[in-house]
Amino acid sequence: MARGFTDREREIIRNDLIKAGRELFGAYGLKKTSIEDLTKAVGIAQGSFYTFFNSKEELYLEVMDREGEAIKEQLLKEDDIKELTRDKFKSFFKKVFEVVSSNPIIRQMFFEEEVDILIRKIPPEKMKEYNKRLMRDFLPIIKKWQDEGAIINDYKPEVIVALFQVLYHPILYKKDFDENVYDDMLQLLVDIVAKGLVVE
Numbered sequence: 001m002a003r004g005f006t007d008r009e010r011e012i013i014r015n016d017l018i019k020a021g022r023e024l025f026g027a028y029g030l031k032k033t034s035i036e037d038l039t040k041a042v043g044i045a046q047g048s049f050y051t052f053f054n055s056k057e058e059l060y061l062e063v064m065d066r067e068g069e070a071i072k073e074q075l076l077k078e079d080d081i082k083e084l085t086r087d088k089f090k091s092f093f094k095k096v097f098e099v100v101s102s103n104p105i106i107r108q109m110f111f112e113e114e115v116d117i118l119i120r121k122i123p124p125e126k127m128k129e130y131n132k133r134l135m136r137d138f139l140p141i142i143k144k145w146q147d148e149g150a151i152i153n154d155y156k157p158e159v160i161v162a163l164f165q166v167l168y169h170p171i172l173y174k175k176d177f178d179e180n181v182y183d184d185m186l187q188l189l190v191d192i193v194a195k196g197l198v199v200e
Contacts, residue, residue: 005048010051010052013042013044017038017053018062020038021056022067022105025105030056030057030108034056035049035056038056055121057121057122063105064106065133067105068133074099075092075096075099076141083150086198086200090190139158142157143157149199150199163193167193
């Protein structure tokens with residue numbers, strides 16, 4: 001019988017699996033990355049994978065979570081969210097779209113239909129918790145903008161955050177749009193939201 005891992009070994013291996021997952025999922029996607037690929041990358045037996053994650057989908061969600069946290073931390077430091085104007089609002093979302101388009105993990109998630117796999121494989125409560133994190137991160141910013149009079153107070157902050165989530169949907173379904181109108185459509189969508197929310 002193989003010996004168990006110490007707490008320190010478990011911590012190291014778990015982090016190594018997350019790093020390997022980021023690299024392999026970013027390069028090949030969720031569907032084409034096997035548990036064997038992941039365990040080989042960190043030097044553990046294939047069966048040992050389940051000591052750390054219940055499935056490769058759960059690992060994928062952990063990678064996505066960490067990636068998302070790093071991106072949000074970067075974006076929330078942007079000057080565009082300070083002393084908000086319509087132009088700054090539009091610039092902020094332009095940067096968000098650029099990040100989504102250039103990040104390998106996010107690209108796989110949005111453009112290779114990985115979302116559908118996650119929804120089928122990950123327990124609904126975990127997906128709900130993942131989605132709630134965006135709300136928790138952006139609510140204080142929305143409240144701050146409303147207190148400063150930068151955006152309208154006609155709606156609860158939760159409603160506005162939900163609207164921000166809707167802005168991601170065209171990215172998720174990019175393949176369903178005519179590529180000749182896609183960029184202009186996104187710009188128009190952000191323009192409409194900016195005019196409807198930002199006070200000038």
